[in-house]
Amino acid sequence: MEYIGIDIGSTCAKVAVLDEDENILHQSVQPTGWSSVDTAEIIKNMLLEKGICPETGKVVATGYGRVSVPYADKTVTEITCHARGAVWLHKKKDMTVIDIGGQDTKIIILENGMVKDFAMNDKCSAGTGRFLEVMANTMAVRPDALCELARKGKKVKISSMCTVFAESEVISLIGQGEKKENIAFAVVNSIADKVAAQCSKMNVGTGEVFLTGGLCECGYLQEILEQKLGSPVLTGPECRYAGAIGAALCSRNI
Amino acid sequence: MIQLPENFETYAEARKAGFLRMKQLKESGRKVVGIFCSFVPTELIEAAGGTAAPLCATSEEPISAAEADLPKNLCPLIKASYGFALTDTCPYFYFSDFIVGETTCDGKKKMFELMDNIKETYVMQLPARRDEAALDAWEKEVVRFWKKLEDFYGITITEEDVKKAIRLKNREREVMLRFLELGKLNPAPISGYEMGTRLDGLGFNPDIEERCRIIEARTEEVIKDWEENYRGKLSKRPRILITGCPNSGIREKTIKVIEELGADVVAFDCCNGTREKVEKVDETLPAARALAKKYLNINCSVMSPNETRMDYISNMIDEYQVDGVLELILCACHTYSIEAYNVKKTAMAKNVPYLMIETDYSKADSGQINTRLEAFLETISQFK
Helix, strand or coil, X not given: CCEEEEEECCCEEEEEEECCCCCEEEEEEEECCCCHHHHHHHHHHHHHHCCCCCXXXXXXXXXXXXXXXXXXXXXXXXXXXXXXXXXXXXXXXXXXXXEECCCCEEEEEEECCEEEEEEECCCCCCCCHHHHHHHHXXXXXXXXXXXXXXXXXXXXXXXXXXXXXXXXXXXHHHHCCCCHHHHHHHHHHHHHHHHHHHHHHCCCCCCCEEEEEHHHHCHHHHHHHHHHHCCCEECCHHHHXXXXXXXXXXXXXX | CCCCCCCCCCHHHHHHHHHHHHHHHHHCXXXXXXXXXXXXXXXXXXXXXXXXXXXXXXXXXXXXXXXXXXXXXXXXXXXXXXXXXXXXXXXXXXXXXXXEEECCCHHHHHHHHHHCCCCCEEEECCCCCCCHHHHHHHHHHHHHHHHHHHHHHCCCCCHHHHHHHHHHHHHHXXXXXXXXXXXXXXXXXXXXXXXXXXXXHHCCCCCHHHHHHHHHHHHHHHHHHHHHHCCCCCCCCCEEEXXXXXXXXXXXXXHHHHHHCCCEEEEEECCCCCCCCCCCCCCCCCHHHHHHHHXXXXXXXXXXXXXXXXXXXXXXXXXXXXXXXXXXXXXXXXXXXXXXXXXHHHHHHCCCCEEEEEECCCCCCHHHHHHHHHHHHHHHHHHC
C-alpha cells in the first residue's frame, strides 16, 4: 500500500509518498500556480508516471488548497500534518514547530507527539514567505539570494509590519541608496522578529524548535531565529516536505 | 451538525419580523427604550410599562458610515450600532423613545456621547469593582434610572411595579437557563447555533410571557426527542464551550462552521448565553438594592478584577463536559482580549484545549477561521 500526502500551499505544492515501512518512495515540489485544481491534476499524472496510483493508495490532502484535490480520501489541516511530519523528521516528541508558509506562519507546540497548542498569523502577511517574496521582487533578487545577501548586511531596520507599507519602506531605502545587503538584512530580521513575537506570546520556552516550510533552506533565518528565541533551531532541506509527509502519515489512519 | 427544526427562524428573519410588531406597539402607545448591554436593569423599563429594544448591531453594512465619526480600529459591534443610528436605518433605534447606555467598555462609553447627538442617550455609571462601595454607587444609579423613567414619561413607578417586573424577569431567566442547560445532556440534544440564534431572535419579541412560552415549548420538544432517540447513545463529537464577546454578528462564520465541521456547541459563557441568567434578582430585598446586586455580578470583562468569570468557566467545563474552549473576540475589544490570557490559563488548568479567534463582521477571514477551527477539532480529537 502506498501512502500519499499532498500539501497544496499558497505558493508551492509538495508531495510525499511513503510505503508500509514509512520509507519515502517519492517526494517533489512544484509551484501551485493559479489553480489548485489543475495542480492536483498535474500531481496525479506525475504520480501515475512514476507508477504510483492515487486510486489504489491512500491520499490525504492538506494546505490551503486541500479541498481542491478530488481524489483525496481525506483532508487534514496543515497544523496536524506539520506536527506529524515534524515528529517523523525530527524523531522527537517534544518541540515547537515553526512553519513559515507562503501566506501564513504557524507555531505549533508539541508535547509527547501531540499538538498542545497552536497559533497562526492573522489575515496579515507579515512574517510569512510572501513577505520575503514581495521584498525580493522589489529588490530584483531571488528569494534564496536575498537570504544569503542578508547575512552580509547590518543595522538597517524596517519598522512596518504590513507588507504593503514595508514594501514602500524598502523602496525608499533603495531610493536613499542603501546597500542591497543591508536592506536584505532588514527584511529577514523583520520576519524573524515577527515570528519571535508570535512565539513569545505563546510561551514556547527555550526547548528545541523545528523549522518547517519553504524558508527551511534559508540558513541565515535559522541563525537569527536561534538568537532571537534563545533556543536551538533545527531544520534541513527535507523540512519543506513536513506537511506532505505528515499528510502521508495521516493517510495510514484512514 | 444536529438538524435545525423545519420552522427555524434565522436571526435576520426574527429581526425583520419584529419590525412590524414594534411599529404596531409603538402606535398603540407602548413605551420603547433602546438598550445595549445586559447591565441595564430592564425590570425598570418593564415596570414603566415599556419594552426594551435591543440595539447591539450585528451587520457589516452600516460600519463604513460609522467610520466617518469613529476610528477604524474600533469594535465592529460599536461601529455597526452607531452606524445604524447615524444612517437612521435601524427600526428599533428609530422607535426608541430614548437610549440607555452604561459605562461598560471605553468604546461604548465614548460612542454614547456621540450617539446622544442623534437621539437622547442616557448613561448609567457602572462601577468596575464589586465591593460595598461599588454596590452602593450602582444602587444609586439604579434609583437614578428609575427616576429618569418616571420623569421622561411623567409617570410613577411604585416599588410593587418593580417587584412585579422582577418576578416576571426571574421567571424568564429560569426558562432561558433551562433551555441553555439542555447543552449539559450528552449527546447534545440541540445545535448550539440554533440555541444562540433563537435567544437573540427572541430579544425582538416585546412580550416576555410569549418569549417564555416559545422557549418552554421548544425545550419540551427537544427533551422529548432526546429521550426517544438519543438517550444513552454517547456521542464522540467534541463538546465546545463558547466564551468571550457578544457573538451574534460572527455566529455564522464561527459557531455554525465548527458545528458543520463535526463539533457540538453546548455551552455559552457570553452575554447572549447563561452569563446574565445564572443569578436571579433577590425577590426578598428592596427592589433597587436587589437589582443593583444582581447586575453588578455579571461576569463581563469590563469588571476588574473578574475572577468570578474564571470560576464560572471552570465549573461550566465540568458541568457541560466540555472538550474545548473557543473564545470569540471582536476586533479591538481590549477587555476581552486581555482577559483571554486568564481564560486560556483556566482552560489549560483543566487540560482542555483552548482557541481564541479575533474577528470582525466582514467575511475576509472566513478561510483562515475555517482552518483554525478544523485544526482545533483535530487537536481535541487527539485527546478523546
